[in-house]
Amino acid sequence: MMALRHRLTILAAATVGVTVVLISVVAYVVLRGELRGQVDDSLAAQYQQARENRLLLRPMGRGERFPPPPARDGGPSGPVQVFDLDGDVVVEAQGDLVIPIDDADRAVAAGSRPPLLRDVSSDGVQLRVLTVPLARGHGAVQFVRSYGNVNATLSRLRLVLALLCAGGTLLAALFGRLFGRQVIHPVSELTAAAEHITQTQDLGRRIEVPGDDEVGRMAARFNTMLDTLESSRRALDASVHAQRQLVADASHELRTPVTSLRTNIEVLLIGGDLPEDDRRRLLEDVRAETEELGALITDVIELARGDEPLSGVEEVQLDALVGEAIARAQRRRPGVVFDAELDRTVVEGLPERLGRAVDNLLDNAAKYGGDDSVVEVSLHGGELSVRDHGPGIDEADRPHVFDRFYRGQTARGRPGSGLGLAIVRQVAETHGGSIAVHEGAGGGARFVLALPVLAPGAAASASG
Numbered sequence: 001m002m003a004l005r006h007r008l009t010i011l012a013a014a015t016v017g018v019t020v021v022l023i024s025v026v027a028y029v030v031l032r033g034e035l036r037g038q039v040d041d042s043l044a045a046q047y048q049q050a051r052e053n054r055l056l057l058r059p060m061g062r063g064e065r066f067p068p069p070p071a072r073d074g075g076p077s078g079p080v081q082v083f084d085l086d087g088d089v090v091v092e093a094q095g096d097l098v099i100p101i102d103d104a105d106r107a108v109a110a111g112s113r114p115p116l117l118r119d120v121s122s123d124g125v126q127l128r129v130l131t132v133p134l135a136r137g138h139g140a141v142q143f144v145r146s147y148g149n150v151n152a153t154l155s156r157l158r159l160v161l162a163l164l165c166a167g168g169t170l171l172a173a174l175f176g177r178l179f180g181r182q183v184i185h186p187v188s189e190l191t192a193a194a195e196h197i198t199q200t201q202d203l204g205r206r207i208e209v210p211g212d213d214e215v216g217r218m219a220a221r222f223n224t225m226l227d228t229l230e231s232s233r234r235a236l237d238a239s240v241h242a243q244r245q246l247v248a249d250a251s252h253e254l255r256t257p258v259t260s261l262r263t264n265i266e267v268l269l270i271g272g273d274l275p276e277d278d279r280r281r282l283l284e285d286v287r288a289e290t291e292e293l294g295a296l297i298t299d300v301i302e303l304a305r306g307d308e309p310l311s312g313v314e315e316v317q318l319d320a321l322v323g324e325a326i327a328r329a330q331r332r333r334p335g336v337v338f339d340a341e342l343d344r345t346v347v348e349g350l351p352e353r354l355g356r357a358v359d360n361l362l363d364n365a366a367k368y369g370g371d372d373s374v375v376e377v378s379l380h381g382g383e384l385s386v387r388d389h390g391p392g393i394d395e396a397d398r399p400h401v402f403d404r405f406y407r408g409q410t411a412r413g414r415p416g417s418g419l420g421l422a423i424v425r426q427v428a429e430t431h432g433g434s435i436a437v438h439e440g441a442g443g444g445a446r447f448v449l450a451l452p453v454l455a456p457g458a459a460a461s462a463s464g
């Protein structure tokens, strides 16, 4: 396919070319007719004058002259030739001009046909000849005019028109090319940008918006599209990076429990004469380690999945969901007292993930608060507060506890993966909320999970 720019050039040139040629042809034809008409008019005027002067009623003597036509009909007359009935020349035309006489001319002289107007060529000169009869039996007169001037004018005209056609077409092609380039410029730029992006994968390139016409709008759209692509690719990169980081962290963290598990199993395999008590303890360790490993893997999967945008959200009765979570925590830690004060609250989200986050907060509170401690849970205005009376969180640990695999001072010697609070933060953020940790008045930790509320209720319902 030809380049758009070339097609525009050709279109402009062809349009102008055809128009100029048409106009030229019409002008030429009209002008030629006009000029030839003038020659005929002057011959007719000369004939008229001769008749008015009664010059045609008698035979012509040698050397006799006919009056020229009036100035307005072409001025000085052309040559005149007279011949008799036999076709023999009686009066020769001036300037050695030989005017051919044929049967038609003789028929005019004989009076058997009306005056005759025709084109004649003599010695390469084109002539217009009007043959009119003299009075009966005296022969005929031929008034002659050369087409020389007319032809010269016409050939000059042909040259001028041809030049005009060629020049006009050329000029149109030139302008077409110039404007075409101007019009096409943003399109070529667009193409170049697209090619550049295809080759380099560089989405940072933008093209200049030339105005608010179609091309300008297209350029603007293109830029907007690149903006969208760029930001979505940045998000994708970030997510891929996060996933990669998670995999790296997870494989690192999994190594320790797997190693310890293998060591224990190897000891069990080799130690045939191990005392029964030690054997049981080792097996117990293996069981606990396997359980922890399972929990760790569940958490990693949870974190990895949680990066995806929320889909299938529904209205969640948050107070009921927290109540169920408390019941679950209670079953796991019968010694802990959960003191709940929950307002009716509806949020939008995934109940499974929200439940998971609340589980993690309650588990931490129970774990770090210790048996027989009290955990206060309250839900007011979309803020879920979980407060325990344990050691609290060290000032230095506080900024990091929501990082994955981070375990604080308080975690020493306790089971856990360091992923619980990371999951809570992820759930809070994907639901448009936030998570924060404070020091409880009089010690202990107080976690506050804030979520955007759909229908904050006034009626409080308590459960323990």
Ligand SMILES: Nc1ncnc2c1ncn2[C@@H]1O[C@H](COP(=O)(O)OP(=O)(O)O)[C@@H](O)[C@H]1O
Residues within 6 Å of the ligand: 360, 364, 365, 368, 369, 388, 390, 391, 392, 393, 397, 401, 402, 406, 407, 408, 409, 410, 411, 415, 416, 417, 418, 419, 420, 421, 422, 445
């Ligand atoms: N209620 C709490 N009281 C004291 N420290 C806490 C509490 N909750 C979390 N932490 C600290 O934050 C760290 C991260 O918590 P988490 O992500 O749940 O990991 P894990 O509980 O597996 O150690 C814990 O290791 C602990 O040091």
Ligand SMILES: [Mg+2]
Residues within 6 Å of the ligand: 360, 363, 364, 416, 418, 419, 420, 421
């Ligand atoms: Mg935890």
